[in-house]
Amino acid sequence: MAQLNLPFIFLLTFLSIFLFPSQVEPSLAQHNPQNQNQNQTMAYIQSSCRQTRYADLCIRCLARFSRFNIDGPQHLAHVALSVSLSRALTTKAYLLKVVNEIEEFKKDKVYLTVQDCVAQINDSVDQLGQSIKELRKMIKRSIIDDNFLWHISNVETWVSAALTDVSYCVQSFPGHRMSKRTATIKVKAQNVAELTSVALNFFHRYASRYEAAAAARANKKP
Ligand SMILES: *[C@@H]1O[C@H](CO)[C@@H](O)[C@H](O)[C@H]1NC(C)=O
Numbered sequence: 001m002a003q004l005n006l007p008f009i010f011l012l013t014f015l016s017i018f019l020f021p022s023q024v025e026p027s028l029a030q031h032n033p034q035n036q037n038q039n040q041t042m043a044y045i046q047s048s049c050r051q052t053r054y055a056d057l058c059i060r061c062l063a064r065f066s067r068f069n070i071d072g073p074q075h076l077a078h079v080a081l082s083v084s085l086s087r088a089l090t091t092k093a094y095l096l097k098v099v100n101e102i103e104e105f106k107k108d109k110v111y112l113t114v115q116d117c118v119a120q121i122n123d124s125v126d127q128l129g130q131s132i133k134e135l136r137k138m139i140k141r142s143i144i145d146d147n148f149l150w151h152i153s154n155v156e157t158w159v160s161a162a163l164t165d166v167s168y169c170v171q172s173f174p175g176h177r178m179s180k181r182t183a184t185i186k187v188k189a190q191n192v193a194e195l196t197s198v199a200l201n202f203f204h205r206y207a208s209r210y211e212a213a214a215a216a217r218a219n220k221k222p
């Protein structure tokens with residue numbers, strides 16, 4: 001299976017974020033696949049996303065990868081994790097900017113909340129990066145053994161931890177009457193949480209058949 005080169009995904013993701021800010025979330029209407037492969041990949045992305053809780057966001061964020069030939073559940077999980085990491089990185093950068101801007105209100109409760117959020121998103125960035133590293137170790141392995149299962153459980157642990165951390169950030173803004181800036185932070189963190197949840201869902205789906213096979217094998221042992 002040909003895998004997407006991760007630095008290349010990053011380059012692509014970041015180029016699209018920095019050079020074409022208005023196209024960060026291309027709508028499906030604008031998306032016009034040129035060839036059959038691309039249409040097939042898009043159909044695969046859509047049907048996979050529809051099985052998650054955040055189908056619209058998932059389709060919107062993964063659509064731009066339809067020009068690559070996403071060739072299976074592992075590849076899809078890899079792409080989703082990269083999208084989640086890239087979103088976490090831009091959210092972290094935004095939060096750091098906000099922290100600098102509101103430094104003069106240091107005693108304000110919002111400042112402390114935003115600072116906590118920076119630490120949580122920072123942890124998520126780290127954990128998502130670790131999960132991608134683990135996934136890449138799995139890709140290199142051709143034998144499904146205990147070591148492979150260990151990498152599976154590592155990826156699940158890292159992504160779950162990332163989801164927990166970013167969810168703390170979302171929950172730390174419970175209010176309905178928020179400033180525009182606070183509301184923006186919450187939405188950005190929420191998007192990271194939802195994309196991370198999607199990535200975890202995709203990874204579970206990929207991993208489950210190996211886990212099931214391992215369980216069946218274990219049951220056969222005397
Ligand atoms: C791909 O989809 C577009 C519309 O989304 C359609 O116009 C085009 O004919 C399709 N191409 C192929 C090769 O199926």
Ligand SMILES: *[C@@H]1O[C@H](CO)[C@@H](O)[C@H](O)[C@H]1NC(C)=O
Nearest residue numbers: 096118119120121122123126
């Ligand atoms: C983010 O985490 C790294 C270690 O993972 C740490 O060195 C850095 O200071 C943290 N940055 C912030 C803004 O919390």
